[in-house]
Amino acid sequence: MKNAARAPGDERVIATLRIxxxxxxxxxxxxxxxxxxxxxxxxxPLIKRDLALSYSETGLLTALPVxxxxxxxxxxxxxxxxxxxxxxxxIGLVLLCAxxxxxxxxxxxxxxxxxxxxxxxxxxxxxxxxPVLARRWFPARIGLVxxxxxxxxxxxxxxxxxxxxxxxxxFLGKNAWATTFVLWGIPVIxxxxxxxxxxxxxxxLAPARSSRAEATIKATSLKVWHALFNDHRxxxxxxxxCLERAASFTLG
Numbered sequence: 001m002k003n004a005a006r007a008p009g010d011e012r013v014i015a016t017l018r019i020x021x022x023x024x025x026x027x028x029x030x031x032x033x034x035x036x037x038x039x040x041x042x043x044x045p046l047i048k049r050d051l052a053l054s055y056s057e058t059g060l061l062t063a064l065p066v067x068x069x070x071x072x073x074x075x076x077x078x079x080x081x082x083x084x085x086x087x088x089x090x091i092g093l094v095l096l097c098a099x100x101x102x103x104x105x106x107x108x109x110x111x112x113x114x115x116x117x118x119x120x121x122x123x124x125x126x127x128x129x130x131p132v133l134a135r136r137w138f139p140a141r142i143g144l145v146x147x148x149x150x151x152x153x154x155x156x157x158x159x160x161x162x163x164x165x166x167x168x169x170x171f172l173g174k175n176a177w178a179t180t181f182v183l184w185g186i187p188v189i190x191x192x193x194x195x196x197x198x199x200x201x202x203x204x205l206a207p208a209r210s211s212r213a214e215a216t217i218k219a220t221s222l223k224v225w226h227a228l229f230n231d232h233r234x235x236x237x238x239x240x241x242c243l244e245r246a247a248s249f250t251l252g
Contacts, residue, residue, distance in 0.1 A: 021198050022137060023148050026130060029089065029195070030152025031159070032188050033123050036100045037065050038160030039184045043168070043177035050177070051109045061116060068120035069127070076128040085129040085136065086199055092129065093192040095122025100185035104178045137200065160184060 040047075041062060048058050080088045099119025103112050134145040164180050172179045 018200070019138075019141075022200065023145060025191075025195060025199055026134070026145060027148045027152040028191050029093070029126060029130060030149045031156035032093075032096070032184075032191050033127055034153050034156030035160040036096060036119060036184045036188065037123065038157045039164040039180055042161060042164045043180055046175060046177040047112070050175075051107070051112065053109055057109065057113075061113065064113070064116050065120040065123060068117065069124045072121060072124040073128050076125045079125070080129050080132055085133040086201060088129040089126045089133070089199070090192070090195060092122040092124070092126030093188060093195060095119060096126065097185060097188040097192060098122075100181055100188060104181035104185070107178055 044058060044062065047053065047061075053061070076088070096119045099115040099117075099122060102118075103115035106112075106115070130149050131146065134142055134149065138145045164184075167183065168174070168176055168180050172183070
């Protein structure tokens, strides 16, 4: 009788724990999508000097992730519709991890651009998938999950830009810019393993909704939240919410 009486409470605890775990995963995805990219600008003068990059090449290196995100968000939306958001995040994290780590071992300008392109494709695929998963996994908590993902993005930006130089100087060496790529690539490996283990399978189709009006309200809430939250950020990625909203419209 006691076990039967505790069963509903235990189920609620387990359900709450699963929600916390998945929300934490989504926040960590946002963190790693930005820490890998924003760790480059602090060491860019060293990269330019050691690889003899021109000013045009230096500018292209920093702009490449933004350009890939702009061009690839819509195709990523179609891919998500075909194979599912969970798998797309998995593929995105694999590409992000591979690009982040491999660029540390082939120190040439060509390889640096190639692997930056690779990780940018992974970033685009994973970032475009998260709003879709938020709507499918948490139809009643879209605003909260969107806020957590945005928090992860912003914290990742701050960490990558603010911690790379202090860590490099104190622990890695004053010119160890290539090692910083490994530093920010290792957390992506850990996140990938956690994602494969803990992320719930995403349904191929969106859950049944009580009405079309309710579906419109929920989808719009995600888009409005991203517009209000992301558009006030003073970073080069201010406009990224527009791409996420476009992907949501495509998949809606």
